[in-house]
Amino acid sequence: MQRDPLSILQHVFGYHEFRNQQAAIIDTLVSGGDALVLMPTGGGKSLCYQIPALAREGVGVVVSPLIALMQDQVDALNALGVSAGFLNSTLDAGRARELEQQVRDGTLDLLYVAPERLTQARTLELLHQSPLALFAIDEAHCVSQWGHDFRSDYLQLSLLHREFPQVPRIALTATADPRTRQEIAERLDLGGARHFVSSFDRPNIQYRIERKDSARQQLLRLIRSEHAGDAGIVYCLSRNKVDQTADWLNQQGIAALPYHAGLGGEVRARHQQRFLREDGLVMVATVAFGMGIDKPDVRFVAHLDLPKSIEAYYQETGRAGRDGAPATAWMAYGLEDAIRHKQMLAQSEGNEQFKRHEHQRLEAMLGLCEVTQCRRQALLNYFGETLEKPCGNCDTCLNPPQTFDATEVARKALSCVYRTGQRFGVNHLVDVLTGNRSDKVASAGHDHVSTWNIGGELSANQWRAIYRQLVALGLLAVDAAGYGALQLTETCRPYLRGERSLQLRKDVARAQTRSRRAER
Ligand code: ADP
Numbered sequence: 001m002q003r004d005p006l007s008i009l010q011h012v013f014g015y016h017e018f019r020n021q022q023a024a025i026i027d028t029l030v031s032g033g034d035a036l037v038l039m040p041t042g043g044g045k046s047l048c049y050q051i052p053a054l055a056r057e058g059v060g061v062v063v064s065p066l067i068a069l070m071q072d073q074v075d076a077l078n079a080l081g082v083s084a085g086f087l088n089s090t091l092d093a094g095r096a097r098e099l100e101q102q103v104r105d106g107t108l109d110l111l112y113v114a115p116e117r118l119t120q121a122r123t124l125e126l127l128h129q130s131p132l133a134l135f136a137i138d139e140a141h142c143v144s145q146w147g148h149d150f151r152s153d154y155l156q157l158s159l160l161h162r163e164f165p166q167v168p169r170i171a172l173t174a175t176a177d178p179r180t181r182q183e184i185a186e187r188l189d190l191g192g193a194r195h196f197v198s199s200f201d202r203p204n205i206q207y208r209i210e211r212k213d214s215a216r217q218q219l220l221r222l223i224r225s226e227h228a229g230d231a232g233i234v235y236c237l238s239r240n241k242v243d244q245t246a247d248w249l250n251q252q253g254i255a256a257l258p259y260h261a262g263l264g265g266e267v268r269a270r271h272q273q274r275f276l277r278e279d280g281l282v283m284v285a286t287v288a289f290g291m292g293i294d295k296p297d298v299r300f301v302a303h304l305d306l307p308k309s310i311e312a313y314y315q316e317t318g319r320a321g322r323d324g325a326p327a328t329a330w331m332a333y334g335l336e337d338a339i340r341h342k343q344m345l346a347q348s349e350g351n352e353q354f355k356r357h358e359h360q361r362l363e364a365m366l367g368l369c370e371v372t373q374c375r376r377q378a379l380l381n382y383f384g385e386t387l388e389k390p391c392g393n394c395d396t397c398l399n400p401p402q403t404f405d406a407t408e409v410a411r412k413a414l415s416c417v418y419r420t421g422q423r424f425g426v427n428h429l430v431d432v433l434t435g436n437r438s439d440k441v442a443s444a445g446h447d448h449v450s451t452w453n454i455g456g457e458l459s460a461n462q463w464r465a466i467y468r469q470l471v472a473l474g475l476l477a478v479d480a481a482g483y484g485a486l487q488l489t490e491t492c493r494p495y496l497r498g499e500r501s502l503q504l505r506k507d508v509a510r511a512q513t514r515s516r517r518a519e520r
């Protein structure tokens, strides 16, 4: 019973057409090939294996590390009339036997399994006795030992190729970098797989970042003027602030619910259900909210505090506009946010290397706040992707910020990196430029390099803002080893040689000049 993918999409899932590369990925599997799929969260990965599982004979086996989400996924499929089930440690023996029988009979379309369960001898035996449509390995970056989500069980999954060479496999992840992708292909023995790398761009999301002034009023203005009656998520850093903001919004006549780890599990579940089912609710939440949330019509995501990294920002803003209709990602940020993050980091457990790494990720996030060119280009650039033209759908494209000609100061900043051997972090570079003879400067002999004390026109803080912007623009890179050293990139050469002019954002410099005067 071969059914064609498009009719499954329309009649089972109720969608009109495939998105992006879905059709090509599905065709690859339906015709028996392997695929490695890199797609951002919300891109529509699930259909890439669900539809081939329905189109092909036998059961599609889905390996997923998120046991907590299996139930939801299976419920959603059952509601569409798809026969699906899961095998994991939460299932009682009776139900498991029933399910196993359905697998053998080939009456089940999709079987979700945790990796440790899949590689048990009993499960493998079951699968050998059953008709199999495909294997889908979700969150495939869990095989990467360098990532945050490493799961040793995932390493065992290479056995799928040996044991079931004729069954097509698809590995899926939203983790972008090429090294992880390479590792997935190697460790899962997916050498022959076609790679499908989607853009991380979410063109329907309008990115906007404002200076924090009175954040609540700014938020209220946003909701009232652009998102009255819309569903949205408001992220705050602390539980306290979540509670207060939700109360305050309700007082202003905007229906809002709080969500954070300090609320009981039952309250959280209730609020989450209400947010998913009712129209036009605003969820005020800490980052605890969002994992696996699939609400397509979230019209805005607002950040009242700076996220700790661009990865976090991208994940959180990515919950807006999953249906493809216009949505807003809005943030109010102030430098005090960055300081608070740094303090939290200083007090956190974590070893030095971890902290250094987190500092850099925070700096990159700050850099994104300060770019003067298209935010979307900067965001995608961070993930290793190039967007040829400015997007026209972010605040810097729509209202270009005030800039100044930074060609000369950028050249000084870059050449200071070069003269000191590309081995030093921003504070040291700023010391050299501003002629601050620290112990480190003295011992490195950097009070003798040609860039010593040539930066008197700007304050130390202004130089830091310049460096942050240069990092954000990709003219400088932070060293991979995690020492915080700034290094020149290929892109910076014409600027270093003074062949290309550079505009940088002005407001930072202005604000700091003012406060310096005030101190005097
Ligand atoms: P991912 O796993 O990549 O994060 P999902 O598979 O959960 O993404 O899909 C995200 C959302 O997009 C879901 O609501 C899904 O139903 C919807 N979706 C996926 N493909 C399509 C499509 N072709 N047309 C419309 N909606 C789609």
Ligand code: ZN
Residues within 6 Å of the ligand: 373, 374, 375, 376, 377, 390, 391, 392, 393, 394, 395, 396, 397
């Ligand atoms: Zn833009």
